Amino acid sequence: MIQGTKSINRRRINDRIMFGLLVLSTVVVMTPLLIIIGYVVINGFNALSIDFFTQELGSPARAMQGRPTGLMHTMLGTIVVDFMALIIAVPIGIGAGIMLSEYPDHKLNPVLRIMNDTLNGMPAILKGMLAFVLVVKPMGTFSGLAGGVALAFVMIPIVARTTESALMAIPWAIREAGLAIGLPRWRVVLSTVMPAAKTGLVTGVLIAFARAAGEAAPLVFTSFGNNYMPRNWTGMIWGPVDTLPQRLYSLAISPYKEWHTMGWAAGIVLLTFVIILFVAARLLTRKKNS
Amino acid sequence: MDNKNQKASRNISSIPLKAIYRWLGDRIFLVVAFFLGLSIILLALGMALVLYQEGSLSFKEFGFFGFMRGSTWDPGVTLTFGALPFIFGTVVTSVFALAIAFFPALAIAIFLAEYAPRWIGGVIENLVNLIAAIPSVVVGIWGIFVFAPWMREKVYMPLWSWSSENAPALEPILGNPIGYGMTTATIILALMIIPFITALAKDAMRQVPKEQREAAYGLGATRWEVIRMAVIPYARGGIMAGAILALGRAIGETMAVAMLIGNKNTFPFSIFGPAATMPSVIINEFREAVGNLHLSSLMAIGFILFIISLAVNLLAAYITRKISITGGKIL
Numbered sequence: 068m069i070q071g072t073k074s075i076n077r078r079r080i081n082d083r084i085m086f087g088l089l090v091l092s093t094v095v096v097m098t099p100l101l102i103i104i105g106y107v108v109i110n111g112f113n114a115l116s117i118d119f120f121t122q123e124l125g126s127p128a129r130a131m132q133g134r135p136t137g138l139m140h141t142m143l144g145t146i147v148v149d150f151m152a153l154i155i156a157v158p159i160g161i162g163a164g165i166m167l168s169e170y171p172d173h174k175l176n177p178v179l180r181i182m183n184d185t186l187n188g189m190p191a192i193l194k195g196m197l198a199f200v201l202v203v204k205p206m207g208t209f210s211g212l213a214g215g216v217a218l219a220f221v222m223i224p225i226v227a228r229t230t231e232s233a234l235m236a237i238p239w240a241i242r243e244a245g246l247a248i249g250l251p252r253w254r255v256v257l258s259t260v261m262p263a264a265k266t267g268l269v270t271g272v273l274i275a276f277a278r279a280a281g282e283a284a285p286l287v288f289t290s291f292g293n294n295y296m297p298r299n300w301t302g303m304i305w306g307p308v309d310t311l312p313q314r315l316y317s318l319a320i321s322p323y324k325e326w327h328t329m330g331w332a333a334g335i336v337l338l339t340f341v342i343i344l345f346v347a348a349r350l351l352t353r354k355k356n357s
Numbered sequence: 358m359d360n361k362n363q364k365a366s367r368n369i370s371s372i373p374l375k376a377i378y379r380w381l382g383d384r385i386f387l388v389v390a391f392f393l394g395l396s397i398i399l400l401a402l403g404m405a406l407v408l409y410q411e412g413s414l415s416f417k418e419f420g421f422f423g424f425m426r427g428s429t430w431d432p433g434v435t436l437t438f439g440a441l442p443f444i445f446g447t448v449v450t451s452v453f454a455l456a457i458a459f460f461p462a463l464a465i466a467i468f469l470a471e472y473a474p475r476w477i478g479g480v481i482e483n484l485v486n487l488i489a490a491i492p493s494v495v496v497g498i499w500g501i502f503v504f505a506p507w508m509r510e511k512v513y514m515p516l517w518s519w520s521s522e523n524a525p526a527l528e529p530i531l532g533n534p535i536g537y538g539m540t541t542a543t544i545i546l547a548l549m550i551i552p553f554i555t556a557l558a559k560d561a562m563r564q565v566p567k568e569q570r571e572a573a574y575g576l577g578a579t580r581w582e583v584i585r586m587a588v589i590p591y592a593r594g595g596i597m598a599g600a601i602l603a604l605g606r607a608i609g610e611t612m613a614v615a616m617l618i619g620n621k622n623t624f625p626f627s628i629f630g631p632a633a634t635m636p637s638v639i640i641n642e643f644r645e646a647v648g649n650l651h652l653s654s655l656m657a658i659g660f661i662l663f664i665i666s667l668a669v670n671l672l673a674a675y676i677t678r679k680i681s682i683t684g685g686k687i688l
Binding site for chain 2: 078079081082085086088089090092093095096097099100102103104106107158159161162163165166167169170173175176178179181182183184185186188189190191192193194196197199200201220223224227251252253254256277280281282283284287288291312315316319320327330331334337338341342345349
């Protein structure tokens with residue numbers, strides 16, 4: 068009897084200790100996160116200036132002599148490269164997603180699903196190497212196009228997966244209704260299933276885009292980077308072009324103090340961009356669920 | 358006039374047109390979807406093929422296993438390449454990162470799934486997802502300018518000067534306390550993989566049926582005992598799959614590691630001192646690789662990285678399918 072009460076007390080204490088440990092580790096993990104965000108926001112805002120958005124980077128001497136430099140060409144390059152990635156990845160990803168969800172018995176699908184997960188699990192740097200061999204080597208030059216292809220490799224498996232689950236969420240009854248009124252199968256998919264799954268599709272593309280937009284590893288040896296604005300905008304497609312994540316990396320490992328400061332500014336712009344995409348995706352999901 | 362003509366022509370050819378519209382449309386649609394799906398398969402296969410092909414020069418020169426065993430990496434003079442330091446660096450950093458991250462991540466998952474009231478849970482969940490959303494270069498720049506110097510001043514230097522006074526034998530093991538090295542990279546990696554473990558573990562725990570918990574409560578278990586004996590065993594498939602996927606992330610993580618590990622290409626590595634991983638050596642040397650053999654060796658490292666990532670991913674998929682009772686799903 069006495070032993071019993073002792074044991075229940077010990078168990079209660081154990082219960083309390085474990086709860087304390089759970090809360091403690093949650094706090095321990097959250098702290099560095101808040102510190103990182105705090106540093107990026109404070110240092111980043113201090114480093115931002117009008118020049119940052121309106122000038123090109125130029126040589127290190129330019130920053131050290133205090134002449135105006137900025138990353139306008141980098142931001143434009145990021146938009147061009149990300150947009151190219153989007154154009155390449157969305158049709159392939161959505162097509163594969165349609166394949167997976169609308170033709171569930173097709174012989175291709177078991178293989179496709181495994182290969183898609185494999186591709187998704189591969190480190191982004193390998194996707195950059197693949198784009199290097201497929202695009203940079205034949206073209207003979209680093210280019211924005213190669214960077215777009217590399218980022219597309221990052222996005223494709225994510226879009227395929229989110230498309231599949233968005234389309235699967237639409238009840239089969241809707242497809243059957245479409246078929247029953249005499250629509251051919253492709254019209255059923257394009258005119259009833261995909262509009263119904265619109266929010267899910269857009270969310271998936273946004274998530275994939277956000278993931279790709281933060282990647283630097285595939286860009287370092289595909290779009291390579293460029294301290295200057297290309298002479299005309301096609302130079303951003305066919306020639307080496309700057310992108311924010313890759314420029315941030317170059318600035319951070321450079322030996323110049325002025326460039327380090329600029330790196331923080333690039334950091335806050337990149338972080339804001341990515342977080343806006345994620346928040347947009349999240350808000351869309353919430354709207355769909357409510 | 359025009360309208361009438363159209364109507365007439367449609368009437369005449371309505372049957373074949375409709376058949377074409379249905380039959381051909383469906384065919385074309387399937388073929389297009391098929392080829393878009395096929396392109397993903399080709400991409401995955403092509404990645405393995407291309408990396409092997411491009412690395413074949415190096416594999417031929419040193420032999421496949423010889424390349425993996427070789428511990429010299431000298432692109433300058435002798436042109437000898439071996440991947441062992443990088444394989445070692447990758448395995449050590451990612452395994453230790455997982456070891457550091459696993460229990461805190463699991464704790465957050467338990468807290469979210471079992472304890473947290475809705476609004477706190479929502480806030481913490483969003484914050485954890487935020488860690489996953491921060492681009493790794495942004496984590497890297499914080500690591501370079503804030504975390505690594507702080508670790509050097511507050512942790513490495515005191516430990517190092519302590520060891521040089523009291524235990525000089527430890528010095529080569531601890532290594533040069535410059536701040537950029539294995540320990541720094543491992544800690545940052547651990548932070549970066551926590552959300553993957555948490556997300557999957559939490560999903561798996563939320564799928565545990567209520568009856569499972571109620572039965573344990575009915576036997577007089579405390580809340581922690583319910584979690585330990587009824588919830589965690591039930592969700593172990595999802596928890597393990599999350600851990601292994603996180604390991605895969607850690608293996609492939611490039612930028613933050615390359616910025617913090619100090620990039621030393623030769624053994625011996627030490628605890629605080631610089632080292633290198635497979636992705637970090639690729640990102641550092643790929644642009645500057647001049648010789649064919651150097652480039653090919655980097656591609657060969659890419660191929661080994663592919664094989665390791667593939668193995669880790671297949672293991673995670675296997676675990677989700679076989680061990681999990683709940684069939685926990687992968688994000």
